[in-house]
Amino acid sequence: MNVRQSCTAAAGILALTLTGCGGGGAEPAAQAEVEPGYLAVADDTATAEGPVTVQVDYDSQEDGGLDPQLATTARSWSLFGLVYETLVTVDAEFGFQPGLATSWEQPDETTYIFTIDTSAQFSNGRALTVDDVAGTLERLKDGVGVWAGQIGPVDSVETLDDTRVQVNLSEPYTPFLAALANSPAGILPMEEIESGQVDIATEMLGTGPFVMESHRQDQNWVFSRHDGYRHAGDVLITELRVDIVGEDATRQAALREGSTALANFSNVDALSLLANSGATMYSQQQSDFYYILINGLREDSPLNDQDLRFALNAAIDRQALSNSALAGESAPTGVTPSNLPGACDPADLPSAGVGAEGAAGLIEASGYDGEPLDLLVYNSEPVLGQMAQVIQQQLEAAGVTVNIEQLDTAAYYERTHSTVPGNFDMALGWYAGYGDPAMVTRWWNPDIAGFSAAFAGSHEDLNGLIDQAAAESEPAAREQVFTELCHTVDEYSEMVPLVHRPGIVGLNPDLLTMDLAANEGYGDFLRYLPTARPVSAG
Template identity: 25%
Template sequence: MKIRFRGGAIAAALLLSVVAACGGGGGDSGDSDRALRVAAVSDASSLDPIRGNAGTDHVLIYPLYDTLISYDKGLEAQPGLAESWEQKSPTELTLKLREGVKFHDGEPFNAEAVVYNFERAKGEGSNIQADLASVDSVTADDEYTVTYKLSAPDASLLLVLADRAGMMVSPKAAEAAGGDLSTKPVGAGGWEFVEWKRGSVIKVKRYADYWDKDAERVSAINFNIIPDPKTRVTSLRSGQQDVVMDVSPSDADGLEKASGVAVSDTPRVNVNQVYLNRDSEELGDPQVRKALSLAIDREALLKSAYFGRGSVANGALPSDYWAAPPESVKSEFNPDEAKKLLAAAGETDLTFDMIVNADSATVRVAEILKQQWSDVGVTVNIKPLEIVQGTSDYFNDRKSPAYLSQWTGRPDPAMTYRLLFSDEGYFNTSDQWTPGLEEALEKSDVSTEPDERKPGFDEAAEAVFADTSFFPLVFGNSIVGLSEDVDGFEGNLLGKPKFIGVTLG
């Protein structure tokens, strides 16, 4: 992890863990009384973990909901609300739950609550059914033991439970809210809900009965919704914010030179990409999709739009990750071949709409893509929308064949492939498997050992590449701005901090 300070401490590696299983040794001494002010990129799509549809939600809801399984900064599984686990067979996972945990409404967390949350996640209105597709049932073996019973081996399940499917809500609160906790979240996290002013701020306060009494926690967190990247940075420099998420690469150099602030710049599995509806009239032909991909100069994008802070994306996972695509999967820039493929497909005057996140950095990327596609005779109509509206228009209402945004990553690589490219994946508007992918992922489930799973993921990457199921662009670094009052911040490969361990000086 790289953190640079000016006007305060010199560069340092901040070693406090953010996982819920580990204590910070300071209990409730995270600060005096002031709230930690966090400038967030986007408002929440929902505060209910099963109903949200934006990857940017995680930073806002992790404080409210502890997960069954946690993870360290390298995405290795760690204890969470489950203190231990055992894989009794390839189709059975047993979790031993922590005792003495309470939800924010005072209700006990136990095996029956886990069963309730599973059935809720598999039910109507849930956006995460694909995450648990392999699970047939969950049984309460005793008050603090549950067993997940699978229809087929699924090596990703452990880390699936470190994401939305593992965020436990109070059954009593969910029932009282008619099954929808979108505006009345009740979890078992380190902070409890206070207020949500849509488009403005989400406020949480330290939960007094949190199970981990040793965890360092600030007294409160105010997530201030500031979509414009330059405004976020300005607010940090002026002392109005303590933490600024997703600093734009164009602003990072200047912020590193500023007094009294730090910049955390770390790699992550977040990929900037163009989502594609492969069932659309405009982009249904894989030959056309291949042509459009070949027309993209990703090196130029990395240099001009991301200022070199990141790496070119060949697939859904970065090259230095254990499940990275094989060398056979490589994004190429070949506009001449792109023109030939378009001509062969009879699409010499192709025009299509593309929804784009309305922040200035993403619009800049869209304008570069527009020019590159224009060079091969393709016209794209850019439709800038705020993130929550854009995700709704694209994923729910299918109003456009393409969407320029980002995939914020998931703890296990199989989750990424299933959510993006399976027939039940919420983020796959084509509603069809990428050819060959289902069989490849079955091979990745033969073991929980990374080395034994890797061949299956290689085949998965090759299947997605052959079909051109999406346009991966750039893996942008996680760049976070910090005031000199903030201590204990640590990033992770997801670029989604949980704020356990963070203190205010």
């Protein structure tokens, strides 16, 4: 099986020494925060207005079209967030700040009262009302999108007066505000939707800083400044063009030559390849993380043995995986993303203390007979093939033969998610980590997630911890629950978190200056674009 390499210049298989490598130029170095929580801050002396072009790796690919409530990908969240506003937003420390809600109170564990900024207006000129807010949240809770599960146990929504909306939960749910802070919870123009004036699947009508002028699938988006936006004086980008450019090398060239002001990259080699290009490169820690699925649900599979699954888990050296496949621009994580407040410490996981020799001993003691195991990856993200090679070497050193299979995305999901049980032994992929440690843990309960029933069992003790983590609000008690939850996931070893998925961002300082958070919970590297400042070259 030929697998694309981590380093651009590499032609052979990944070196057994498991060392990192770069593709030329300076080696990537750890980046200091210029201000607490930020890798970059906008230069407030830049006051020019003008157009800006951004390049991103892929377009929104949503079954629900442009309906933000049905959005499932980080790129959709970023693009939709340019038009739609949420009740609250997250800051660089994952604290909550006002959005369309100027304030909120929580009179008890299951009641939230939001005061709405009714000075906001949709881009058609109509003022935002509490009915838009209540209707949006009702539509979201009754919908079929992923985010209907993330906003938790919303029982009812009611308007109290012309400026206040009350949300009643059926039980305590600590991640509620974090779930409201992402664009699938963006407030919609319910009057126009209900009257049929707007088809939200094909049109965008929001209160946010930009107005969508056009969208050509897999080619580009064009946005104009929303002059009726209540903070329009802070928006200096008059026209925003987002080009969809699938190849990393093409986006790198555009950044070098100045045809784009901002671009993101899926390959960490971009840090070194563009080190001397004049672009400023950033490695943003994201709560997204890579995982390995170890499928113990197939009959007659050796992976039915939990002890063997745990031994395979323990044989994977996360830091070596980061150093080799991700040039050290990542870090190990447990099921609660380690860059979020209160998350468990991955160094304390049961598997972390076993070591390579101990893992080999556990594999031998399990009675594993040497049957080769397949490891699936999808080819749209080359780093997965690179990670698979490192894992293959680590497991072979522990006495397990691994065959890597690279598939297109559709074939991968057909094998891993479409049938119960899934038709595979092991598989690599990644999850969005979100903005609260409890949110992603819900996918470890197949009764909630649905899709994970193809490879993970439903465990009463783990499901109880997932529910407890979502309900607990006292910080110290919450951290203890997260620790126990992470340990339990680690011991079952079915959906095994590995390392964070870094976000590589390049900025042309001759064209744009902007804020960029050191940590991001929703994969939104465009989060601060509305307050970015164009710069005139030369």
